[in-house]
Amino acid sequence: TILGQIGWRVGRIEGGYKAWRALVVARVTAPVRSPVVVLDGNTGSAKTEILHRLAARGHQVIDLEGLANHRGSLFGAMPGGQPGQKLFEGRLAMALEALDPARPVLVEAESSRIGDLNLPRGIWQAIIAAPRIRLAVPVEARAAYTAQSYAEAAADPERVAGIVNSLRPVHPAGRIEGWLRLVDARDWAGLSAALMRDHYDPRYDRHRARHNDGRGRVVALGGLDDLDAATDRVEAALAGLDWQPGAGAAAGASGGDI
Numbered sequence: 001t002i003l004g005q006i007g008w009r010v011g012r013i014e015g016g017y018k019a020w021r022a023l024v025v026a027r028v029t030a031p032v033r034s035p036v037v038v039l040d041g042n043t044g045s046a047k048t049e050i051l052h053r054l055a056a057r058g059h060q061v062i063d064l065e066g067l068a069n070h071r072g073s074l075f076g077a078m079p080g081g082q083p084g085q086k087l088f089e090g091r092l093a094m095a096l097e098a099l100d101p102a103r104p105v106l107v108e109a110e111s112s113r114i115g116d117l118n119l120p121r122g123i124w125q126a127i128i129a130a131p132r133i134r135l136a137v138p139v140e141a142r143a144a145y146t147a148q149s150y151a152e153a154a155a156d157p158e159r160v161a162g163i164v165n166s167l168r169p170v171h172p173a174g175r176i177e178g179w180l181r182l183v184d185a186r187d188w189a190g191l192s193a194a195l196m197r198d199h200y201d202p203r204y205d206r207h208r209a210r211h212n213d214g215r216g217r218v219v220a221l222g223g224l225d226d227l228d229a230a231t232d233r234v235e236a237a238l239a240g241l242d243w244q245p246g247a248g249a250a251a252g253a254s255g256g257d258i
Helices: 016-029 047-056 064-068 085-097 121-129 139-149 157-165 173-184 188-211 227-239 249-255
Strands: 036-041 105-108 132-136 217-220
Touching: 016 085, 016 121, 036 047, 036 121, 047 105, 047 227, 064 085, 064 105, 085 121, 105 121, 121 188, 132 227, 139 188, 157 173, 173 188, 217 227
Parallel strands: 036 105, 036 132, 132 217
Antiparallel strands: none
């Protein structure tokens, strides 16, 4: 009432917050209405940046890590922290509602959690069932790219050491000590490469073995110096995928309108 009196355009949701929340839950738990394509690739493959370029070229993209304000890795915390689960789901519901069911939507390969947030059932089931475009990039190129991209983390070596120490339950003590020496030497490219080889890559490979059904394409990149050219390659792979226009529309129609 007060905002309306001072000149703001004010709208009310019939049924109030509970009605809004019910619409959000319906949308994020229902099947995704557009065919989903997953951009896959091991840590440091520039998936997020390539997705942004694809969005700028007019492709449908949902940036899950952007909505969650987290890069989805051990070092992925971003300024401002993550939204609450309900706010994240509200943001996701709005993105899903805006999709054109006749066109594919690209998302990044994720686990069922991004930082402290859970992916709702609808998008998670779509991710594990979708065809994939996998970026295959040498570890050295990924390590150099990651060291540059995570410069803000490198500015706090004590935090990096703390995260490395948190991995003691899942790695041998000698490996942890080797990683800590790289932290002490401020060898961020070396640390990135070591973590990729012994921590991230094996986990990606296990996840991919469970969820990759072989329908996807592999885009081999020798490096990540030219992301526009890399995006060209992903676009070509997308054009060659077997996806059905509107395949998700009927399945997702019961989700409610937001």
